[in-house]
Amino acid sequence: MHESTTPLLADTEGYRNVTDLLLRRAAAAPDHAAFDVADGSGGWRQVTTADYLEEVETLAKGFIAAGIEPGDALAIMAPTRYEWAVADLAAWFAGAVVVPIYDTSSPTQIAGIVGDASVRLGVGGTVAQAELLTAAFAETGTGALGAFAMDAAGPGSLTTLKARAREVNDATLEQRRTTATPDDAATIVYTSGTTGEPKGAVLTHRNFLGQVLNIASAYGEVVRPEGNTIIFLPLAHVLARGLQLICLASGMRIAHLSDTTVVVETLSTLKPTFLVVVPRVLQKIQNAAGQKAADKKLTKVWDAAVRTAETWGDLQERGVAASALLRLRHRFFDRLFFGRLRQVMGGRVDYVLSGGARLDPDLSLFFRGLGVPVIEGYGLTETTAPLTGNLPRDIRSGTVGRPLPGSTVRISEDGEVLAKGIGVFSGYRNPEHDAAAFVDGFFRTGDIGRLDDEGRLILDGRLKDVIVTSNGKTIVPAPWEFTVEAHPLVSHAVMVGEGRSYLSALILLDPVELEAWAEANGSTIATTPGGVLEEVPDGQLRAEIQQAVDAANQKVARSEQVRRFTLISADLDDATIITPTLKLKRSVVLERGAASVEKLYA
Known part of the structure; x- marks a missing residue:
């Protein structure tokens, strides 16, 4: 199958545009709790849809009073937090185009984005x-309306902007809110740039509306009023913003x-359903459970539990009934391990x-075997996040x-x-980037994949990562790299061998x-400073990783096997x-690790 x-x-x-989503929800359930918001003292308070709408409208009036005009670019640079959600919708209510910036971005990246997007307010x-x-505004001659902080008080704060809401009446706000049509730009999202320069993808209100309404329909049993979720992903990423709008x-x-250091504590407090x-x-999560079992001398028992869960998950996926013996084993391991893992997740x-x-x-x-089915999906910034996805009752692992x-x-x-559809953008901010991005009306994702007989997508790697060896063999590194990365000690594997x-x-x-590992094995491995790739010569560690390399080599053809490797x-x-x-920014890693690569071929 090819399509x-x-x-x-x-x-x-x-x-009309994305703002209608909030207005319709507020009209249908104004008193429903829309958000759990950290109260600053370790607790959480609930914010209703009506209260959220009021905050959005107040800040939107503040943006208008500050000078925001329809179509102006408004940048948001902050970690994932409730105020991000308020500022995002408020910008749209004011008729602005949102330009998200990762809070980890460097001054050079910030200046590049605000300059390219001609941002007027931050x-x-x-x-x-x-x-x-x-500083970026000063460097690029943008940001005429200034920058305001969520955390500050007084001049230069969002509080100051909200106080100016009285300068704008409701009629003006409604006129601004309805200015944008479905095909107008809602946001310009700059790709994070694993290869090449970041590009500004222009996503329209129709892109968001189409994704929100259709995904909500397809995943109704997942995204529901009785449920709740915790967003960990950066809201500068389109997936997190799309998820937020769907919810x-x-x-x-x-x-x-x-703050990822309080994940477990937060899960146990808020008890999310998704x-x-x-x-x-x-x-x-799986590795941590395995290590706890090892500490209690239960490694063999844990390994049996993992096999039981995988078998159980496979049978469920194929709709095959479990045997009486397997049901007994599963019940035993559920009491011993699986139930505790579910509690860790809330x-x-x-x-x-x-x-x-x-x-x-x-x-x-x-995870399906322990009672928490995993829905794997795929998408890009240019597809307004999800392009494909397994459905709750139709999951096929490996796709x-x-x-x-x-x-x-x-x-x-x-x-x-190649992709086409309701969420696929029409082009980048710079038209010069569009020429190589489309073919026959389809967006070129840059990913290599295939479709199974039922139309499910299986991904095999990135087109730009393909290696051609000196003897003319074309190698897709991802399958080998993926297998090695399954080892707990490995974060990223980068195959090399071009030419x-x-x-x-x-x-x-x-x-x-x-x-x-170093503490458990009596080794001393120095901390590596930022920007540096340091070779790790520890022989015992190398023997440990060699097993993962050998396992990966067994899964690929001889021409795709890795002969030598260096631990880094x-x-x-x-962030570099x-x-x-x-x-991983492969090009940067290969550039900084060039000396290590040359040693592998010495």
């Missing part, structure tokens, strides 16, 4: 972030969390959505599902995934796991090598 299409479940007829989370915006329109309560995570989070999670990276099929089956309603996926002759006679790899170690320690909080969505 798969899923028809629309809902159209956008009758919606909102920062902290005073320091507002100052970074101010807001459907009545699902939202909490925001940017979570969106990257695969690494699920892997860490005890009420019905489903987890995994995205941002490839999910190990066995890991998917494991990212069928096209979502209103979307078409086509596989080109060279294996590239070489054999393949090698740089293997970046997980700093947290590495520290724990790096600061994985360094890791994107805000935790993807």
Whole structure:
């Protein structure tokens, strides 16, 4: 199969723009709790839809009073928090175009974005972030209306802007709110740039409306008024913003969390019914449970539990009844391990959505087996987040599902995934970037994939990562890299070998796991400063990773096997090598690790 299409479940007829989603929800359920908001003292307070709408309208009037005109670009640079959600909708109510900026962005990145988007007003989370915006405005000659901080009081704060709401009447606000049509720009999202320069993807109100209405229809049993979720992902990422709009329109309560050190505590307090995570989070949950079992000398018992969960998940996925013996084993391990893992996740999670990276099929089956099905999906900034996705009652591990309603996926002759549909943008802010981005009306994703007989997408890697060796062999690194990355100590594996006679790899170690391993094995491994890739020569550690390399080599053809590798320690909080969505900037790693690569071929 070379093309798969899923028809629309809902159209956008009758919606002016994204702001209608909030107004319709507020009219239907004004007193329903829309948000859980941290109260600053460790607790949480609930905010109703009506109260949220009032805050949005007040700030929108403040934006208008400050000088925002229809179509002006308004930048938001802050960690994931409730005030981000207020500022986002308020900008749209004021008729502005939102330009999100990751709070980890460098001054150079900030200046590049505000300059390219011609930003007129900025909102920062902290005073320091507002100052970074101010500096970027001065450098680029933008930001005539200034920058305001969420955390500040007095001049230069959002509080000051809200106080100016009395200068704008309701009629003016309504006129501004309804200025944007479905096909007008809602946001300009700059890609995080794993390769090349960041590009500003222009997403319209129709893109968001189409995604929100259709995904809400397809995932009604997941996103529901009785449920709640916690958003950990950066709101500067389109997936988090899309999820927020879907929840807001459907009545699902939202909490925001940017401090990952309190995840477990927050899960146990708020008890979410649905979570969106990257695969690494699920892997860490499983690894942590395995380590606790090992500490209690229960490794063999844990291994049996994992096999039982995977088998149980596989049978459920295929709709096959479990044997009496398997049901007995599953009940035993549920009491011993599985129930406790569900409690770690809050005890009420019905489903987890995994995205941002490839999910190990066995890991998917494991979580399904312990009672928390994982819905894997796939999308890009340019597709307004989800393009394909498994459905709650139709999950196939190892795939990212069928096209979502209103979307078409086509596989080109060279294996590239092409996309068309309600969420697919019409182009970048710079038209020069569009020429290579589309073919026959389809967006070129840059990913390599294939469709199974039922139209589900299976991803195989990135087109730009393909390696051609000196003997003419074309190698897709992702399958090998993915297998090695399943090892708890490995954060990223980077296969190299372009124009070489054999393949090698740089293997970046997980700093947290590495520290724990070193302590357990009596080794001393120095902390690596930001920006530096440090070789780790420890022989015992190398023997540990060699097992993962050997396992990966067994899964691929001989021509795709890695002959030599180097272990690398790096600061994985360094934004110059890791994107805000935790993807590796391969070109930067290969540039900084050039000396290590040359040693592999010496």
